[in-house]
Amino acid sequence: MSEAHPQVIGDRPPKGAGDHVAAGASPRESDVRAGRSRSGTQLARARAGLAVLGPVAVLAVWWWVAQSASPLTIPQPVDVARRTVDLMFTAESTHTWTSMVRILVAVVLALAIGSGLVFLARLVPVTESLVTKALLPFLNSVPALGWAILGVIWFGVGNSAVIVVVTLILIPFCMVNMWEGMRNLDTGLQEMARSFTRSRTKMLFRIQVPLLMPYVLAAIRLSFSVGWKVALIAEFFGAQSGLGLVMNRARQSFDTPTVFATIVVVLVIVTVVERLVFDPVSQMFARRSGGGAA
Structure with missing residues (x-):
């Protein structure tokens, strides 16, 4: 009986073996790009969160100070x-x-x-x-x-x-x-x-x-x-x-x-x-x- 060999058409590697190569990037490059994308998304979320939490924090501090301050200096x-x-x-x-x-x-x-x-x-x-x-x-x-x-x-x-x-x-x-x-x-x-x-x-x-x-x-x-x-x-x-x-x-x-x-x-x-x-x-x-x- 002859050995069974994987079928290769032309120069294309077996399915799944060269997906990253077909995309024009090595596995390491793809991982780096994915990491950068995740890092960029997290940074954008952090910025958005700070943009919301910053004013809320200022408002909370203002309200807290106004409780004990004179209305002539710090109003409610x-x-x-x-x-x-x-x-x-x-x-x-x-x-x-x-x-x-x-x-x-x-x-x-x-x-x-x-x-x-x-x-x-x-x-x-x-x-x-x-x-x-x-x-x-x-x-x-x-x-x-x-x-x-x-x-x-x-x-x-x-x-x-x-x-x-x-x-x-x-x-x-x-x-x-x-x-x-x-x-x-x-x-x-x-x-x-x-x-x-x-x-x-x-x-x-x-x-x-x-x-x-x-x-x-x-x-x-x-x-x-x-x-x-x-x-x-x-x-x-x-x-x-x-x-x-x-x-x-x-x-x-x-x-x-x-x-x-x-x-x-x-x-x-x-x-x-x-x-x-x-x-x-x-x-x-x-x-x-x-x-x-x-």
Whole structure:
């Protein structure tokens, strides 16, 4: 009787003997990849858990401290939550959304002015030192409180003072982001574009502006969060409405829950806009560019 041999078709090994080889990886490499995948999943779960447990822990500590503290120093979380709801959903929400509109207008103006100055420096090289070494340091060094006081002196108490102050504070943030974007543009793509045209204007609006969109988003994202901080200072001194005015009145009447509530309202709005607007748009730009700046 002849010995029985396993049937081999061509160069394919017996079934089950070379599954890892067929997949283009050795057994050791597959184990390493599986381990990395498990490790990455565990890290993601740990991060998600900390993101939830962190605020819960802070809230628990706050509640515990409030039990023995004076309401004038540390109010009860329930009282703050009640005032937060009032400032977001009742008649008092007018102050919140007034601040929101002012900030949005200021962000648009700051982005337009800041981008215009950066584009001017790029299109007209003789102005580069003026923009980057004189104007930018000046705007970046004036404190928000100084602009707030000047805004009241120049424009009186009202919307104009708040919008101008917030815009002036946000312009440097937009300029820095846009200038950094200009410095990191794809030089290879720009060289290819120069083979078709020598027009600086065409290069700017057809090549550079689309490539700068992730940096535009980064500027808007940063300006929106910083804008809330500046707007409350400006409204504190020179507004007849807005969250800054609410905080000022609460300070005068020692209404600590309302002071806390204004802070919570800003925190909630910025977090919601970050998660529902900026994060999806940032991911979209990252997919298009293979990893954007936003």
